[in-house]
Amino acid sequence: GCTTESPADAPVEETSKEEKAAATEESSDSKETAPMDGDVVVGVSINALDAINNRQVFELMQEKVKAAGYECMATNANGTAVQQSTDIENLVQQGCNVIVVLNGDTDGLTNAVKEAASKGVHVISVESGYIPGISAYFTKNDFALGATMYMMLASEMGYDGEIIATGHNEHPAIRARVNVQEAMLKEYSNIKLVNRITTGYPGTTELAYNGVESALQQNPDVETIWCTFDLEALGAAQACEALGKTDIKIVGADGEIDVLYEIRDGEQIIATSVADLEATTNNVIETIADLEAGENVSMFHEMPYIMITKENVDEWIEKTESYLKENGE
C-alpha cells in the first residue's frame, strides 16, 4: 500500500515493524487486502454540525475529496469528544490513509490521533487545535479574530460602559476568543463585565438566550454583548429583541444566515466573520496529495478569514443563500 511511503519519522517506523509482524501472523491482514488496493481512502471526521461554518467545511471537504479521486468516508460525532475518538478509530479500521479532523476538541483526541499516526495514518487537523501526531494543522488565527471582534465593540461603546460576555471552554477556537475577551477587559479598565454567561453544546442558542435575558433584567445599562460565535450572538440578539433593547450591539463569528440578515437590517448584530473555506479545503487536498506522494509538508497553514459588516454583507448573503439552496435538499 501507499502508507509505507510516508515520511520516515520515528513512531511510524516503529509501528510498521509491528504491522509486518502482525501481517505474518494473520492470514488476511486488513491493510494488504484493503478495498481497491492503491486507492487512497480519506476519512472526514467532524465534531458537530450546528454552525453553518461547520457544515460548509464538512460538505466542501467531502466534495473536494471525491473530486480529487479519493474514496471518502465521513463521520459526525454530534458534539462529543468520545464519539469523535471512536469515529477516528473506526476510520483507521476502515483503512483510511488520511483522516481530516474538522472542528475537533483538541484534548479529547490526543490518543486517538496518536494511535492513528502510529498506524501510519496521516491526520490533518482543521480548526481542531494542535494535536501531537498530526501531519498538518490548519487554523484561523482566533486570537486575531477575537481581537478584531471585540475591538469593534469596544470602539462602538467608546471604551467605556457595561458589557455581558458569553462563551464556553469546550472548543479551542472559542477558548482563544474568551482569552482575548479577558485580555481586552484588562486593557480597557473602563469597560465593566457585569455578567458572564456560560453556554455550551448542544442548545447553545437557547443557553445564550436565557442567560442574556435574565442578565439584562439585572443590568439594563449594558451597551454591548461580547459573544464568541454566531449561535451565541443569535440567542443574545433574540433576548435583546424580547426585552426591547434595540440599541445593544453584538458581534458574532461564522456567518450564520440569520446573523447576516441581522447585519443587513441594522439590528443588534453588527458583524460576523467567515473563513475562506474554499481556499482552505483546496489547500487540504493539496496537502493530502503531497502526503500521499511522500513529500514533506509544512505543519502550520493559516486559514484566512473575512470580517462581514454592513458594507459587504449583501455579497455574503447571496453566497450563503445559494449555498443553502444547493445543499438544502
Add this chain to the structure above:
Amino acid sequence: MAEQELAVQMVNISKYFGGICAVHNANLTVKKGTIHALLGENGAGKSTLMKMLCGLLKCDEGKVYLFGRESKIKSVMEAQVQKLAIVPQELALVEYFTVAENIYLGREQCNKLKMIDRQLMFEETEKVLRDLKIDLDVRAKVSSLSVSQKQMLVIAKVLSLNAEIIIMDEPTARLGKQEIDDFLKYMKYLRSQGKTIIYISHKLEEIFEICDEITVLRDGEVIATYPVAEITQEQLIKDMVNRNSESLDIRKETKILDEVILQAEHVSCDKMVKDVSFALHKGEILGFYGLVGSGRTEMIRALLGIDPLKSGVVTYKGKQVRFKNIRESMKAGLVLIPEERRKQGLVMNMSIRKNASLTKLKNFSRLGFIDQKKEKESILKSKDNLQLACASIENSAGSLSGGNQQKVVLAKFIDMPVDIYIFDEPTRGIDVGAKSEIYSLIERISGEGASVIIISSEIPEVQSICDRIAIMKEGEVVKILQPDEFRNAETILKYSIGG
C-alpha cells in the same frame, strides 16, 4: 322446574402457563338461578377456570357458552356488557380513591360537559351501599378501611353492576363471622332474584349451607359435579385430595412447662395495638384469635421490631428486650411465618432452593461465598422432612400450589436455632389436605421443644391445636382462655365480638 335454563357452559377448556397445564379439558355446566360451588385444593385451577370465563385469561382450548350462545369475551368490559361479573380472589381496589370512586370506577357518571358529576356519584353510592346493608362512608379513602371493609366494598362494587352471572372467588376469606352470616343471607336473596352465582370457597360449611350444586376440581381436571343433597363431606374431600380425609382434631395433651419464655406487658404501638399483655410458656402453642383487623398481626410485628413499639415491656428468656428490626429478633430465635405468602413469604420467581436458604445463607457460606453443594444438600433434606411435593428444588416457588408454598416458607426457618415460631394465618387459603400436614408439622415443632404462637381467624383451627387461646379485640387482648374454656366455639366468638 323441569328443564332449567343453562347459564354457563364451559366445554373442554384447557389452559397452559408455559409448560404447566393449569386446566385440562374441563367441563362445567351451571344452571340459571342456582348457586354453584367450585371446590378443589389449592392450585386445582378454580381461579384460572373462572378467569377464562370472564375474559381475564384466554382459553387455549375449548368453548364457552353463556345462556346457550357462544361467548367470546376478551375483557372485563365485554364481560360487563354480557352481564357477567367477578369478585376476584385478590382485593382489587385503588387505595387512594374514595369508596364511591372505587365503586364507580370504569362507569363514572358525567354531566353534559363530559365532566364527572361527583355529587351524583356520592349519592348513588350511598344508595347502593344502603341497599346492600353495608355501612361505609362513601367519601372515605379506601386506604383507611379495614381488610374486611375492603372485601365488603369489592363485593358491593360487583353487586352494584347488576350482573346476571356473578363469580365469587373466595369472598369470605377476609370476612369475620358476623359479616359472613350476613353475606350468605344475601347470596340466598340473590338466588331468589334469579341470579346465577358461581361460588369458590375452601369453607365446606358455607358451601353446604348455600350451594345447590358442587363441582370438584383436582389438578386442573373436573372430577365430578353433584347436587348438594346427594353428597357427603367425606366424599368431597376424597374427591379433592384423592385420599381419605384425616381427622383435623389432632390436639395433643397439654404439657406446658412453667417456664415463661416470652412475656409482653402493656405493649402498645402506633397502629392500634393497646396495652397488650400475655406470657408464652416453653413448649406451648398459644393461639391468637380475633376478628379480622383486631390487631394481631400488628402486635406481633411490633414485638419483633418490624414496626416500632411505642411502649411496654417485653421479656424474652428472662431478659428485657426491645428488638430494633426483624434481624435482631430472628437472631434471638424468634421467627415469623407471615400471613401473605406471596407478598411476604416468598420470592416467587426464585427457585425453591434459593427461597428456602435465604434466611440461613450464613450456614453455607465462607467469606461471603456460597457453597452451593452444601446448600443443596441441606434444602433437599428439608424437602423430605416437610414432604414438600415438587419436581425439583430448582423450580420457581411460584410454580407451586399454595400448600407447598407454605411449606417452602416453613423450610426457611427449620434447621435454625429457633425458640419461638410465630405462624400468622398458617392455613389461610390452603386446602384440607395440606392443612392437616401443616398442623402435624406445627405439632412436631412444638414437640421438639419450641414454643409456638398461632394467629388464626378460624375457630376450629385454634380449638384443635392450641394449648391456650388469647382473644384480641380492637387491639386489646380481652381474654386468655384455658383449654376447658374454649371447647365451646360460642365462648370464643362471644369474647371476640364483645359484650
Add this chain to the structure above:
Amino acid sequence: MLKTAVKDKKIRISEYATKYGTILFLIFMFIVFSALQPSTFLSLGNLLTILRQIVILSILGTGLTVVMITGRIDLTIGYAASFLGIVAGALMVDFGVPVWLTAIITLIVGAILGSLSGVAVAFIGIPDFIATLSIGFLISGVNQAYTKGHPISGMPEEFGVFGAQFFMGIPTSIFFMIIFLIIVFVLLNYTRFGRHVYAIGGNEESTMMSGVNVKKNLIWSYVVSGIGAGLAALILSSRLGTAHPTAGDDYLMEALATVYVGGTAFKNGEFNIAGTFVGAMIIGVLTNGLTLCNVQYYNQDIAKGLVIFLAVTITSIQKTRKK
C-alpha cells in the same frame, strides 16, 4: 370506624410542611431574591421573563405528568421536541405550508409519536423505560437523517406568534402554556380519562378489573405527552427563530426533575399538574435569580441539584417517618 388520631396536632403541622413545603420553598426563594435584587427581581419585566423561560419546561413537564401518573415514564419527550421542531420548520420552509396548518400538523405528528410509545408500552408490553428510550433514539435518528444536523431557518414572520411575539405586553408563549396547563388540568381532574389515569397509577389490575380499558387510556396519556412535545417544539423553534435538530434534547432530564419536585407539592408524592408548574417555577426562579446575582453558571448547577434533592428529601423523610 376511623379512629381519631392521638397526635392530631403534631401530625398536622408536619403534614402541612410536607404538603406545602415545596410551595413555601418557592415563596422563600422569591423573598430571598427580592431582598438581594430588590429593583430587578420583582419587576414585571423580570417576572414575565421567568415565566417565558419556563414555558417549554412546564409544557413538557405537564405532558410527562400525565404519563407519570399512570406509573409509566416517557423518555421520548426531549427528542420528540427536537424532532417536531424540525417537522414544523421543514413544513414551512421546505414545503411552504402555512403557519396555522403547520401548527396543526405538528401537534398531530406529536400525537402520533406519543401513540407509538403508547402502543409499544400498552400493547406490545415493552417496559416503558426501554420502549420510550429506543423510540427516542429512533426519532432522533430520523431527525438527524433528515436534517443532517442542519438547523432550519427562514420561517415566516407569523410563526413568531408561538414564541416571539407579545399580546398586551405579555409574551404569547405564556398564553399557550396557560391554556395547555388548564386543558390538561381539567382533563385530569374532571373527566373520566383523568379518573382512569389516576386509577391506573393507583392500582392497574383493579382498574382493569373494573372494566376500564387500561391500554386505551395508557395510549391516550402518551398522546397527551406527545401533543405537549409538539406544542413545546412550536414555541421553542418560534422563540429561537430556527428549528435546531437538538434544541429539545436536553429538556428531558429537567422535565423529569420538574415532575418529581412537583409531586412533592400539594399532594404529598402524587404527581399533579399544579405541582409540576411549581416545580418548573422553582427551577426557573432559581436559574433567573442566580443569574441576576451573577452567580456563575457552574454553581447554578450545584444549586439546582441541591434544591431538587432537598425538595424530594423533605417529602421522603416525612413519608418514611409515618411508616
Add this chain to the structure above:
Amino acid sequence: MLKTAVKDKKIRISEYATKYGTILFLIFMFIVFSALQPSTFLSLGNLLTILRQIVILSILGTGLTVVMITGRIDLTIGYAASFLGIVAGALMVDFGVPVWLTAIITLIVGAILGSLSGVAVAFIGIPDFIATLSIGFLISGVNQAYTKGHPISGMPEEFGVFGAQFFMGIPTSIFFMIIFLIIVFVLLNYTRFGRHVYAIGGNEESTMMSGVNVKKNLIWSYVVSGIGAGLAALILSSRLGTAHPTAGDDYLMEALATVYVGGTAFKNGEFNIAGTFVGAMIIGVLTNGLTLCNVQYYNQDIAKGLVIFLAVTITSIQKTRKK
C-alpha cells in the same frame, strides 16, 4: 401435580427463541457484516477495536445491572464517570499524585458517590429515579465548578495503562473490562450479596422478612455501580489522553439500553451480567459494522434505535402471548 405439557415442543421452540434470540441476533450481525466487509470486519484488529470501543459502555452497564437487578435505577453513572475522570486528572496533574494512588482514590471516590445514592434511596427513602437524578445534577455541578468546562490534560505517560496501552497486542482496557465483569459476575452468582440482590429484586418485602438487611445490600449495589463509574472514568480519560468534564455524560442512556437489551439475553427479562455484555456487543458491533460499510452516521442512529426496539419487542411479545 405438575402436568407434562402437551404443547411441550411448540413452547420450547418459542422459549428458545426468546431466551437466545438476542444472542442469535448478535451472531446474525456478525455474519452479515463479515459478508459485507470480509477483509476488515473479522480481522483481529477490528475485533479488538470493537471490544475496546465497548469497554466503557459494558463497565458502566455492568455496574448499573447490579442496581437494576434490585429493581432500582442509577442515573448518576454518566455524570459520575465524567466527574471521576476529572478527579483522576486533577489528582495527577494538579496535585501530582502518582498513578497507582490516583487509581485507588478514584475508585474509592466512585464508591462514595455510589453509597451517597444508596443512602438517599435506602435510608432517606427518596424514589431512586429522582434521588440519582438530582445527585447526578449535583455531581455535574461540582465538576463544572471545578473545571469551569476546561479539560485537564498533561497526565503522566504511565496513566496510559488504563486505556491507551497494549499488552501482548491487546489493548489493556479490555483486560480491565474482563476483570471487572468477572468480579461482578462472581459477586452476583456465587456470594450472599448476589443472592440478596436478586432476592430484593424479586420481592423486597419477603427478603426483609427473611432477615436480610435490605438497606445495606441496596447501598452496596450502588457502591458497585459507583466503582464501575470510577473504573470507566479511569479508562475513558486514559483513552482520550485528557479528562473531559462531560466525557461520560452521554453514556447514561446507552448504558441503560444495554442493560435492558441484556435482560432479553439468557434469562428472559431478568437483568444479568452476561446479557449486559451481549447488549454492549450488539451496540458496538452495530456502530462499527455500519461505519465500516460507510453507512451515513445519521442512519446509524436509526439503526441503533430499531435494533434495541426489536430486541426488546421480541421478548415482550413472547411474554404477553404467554398470558
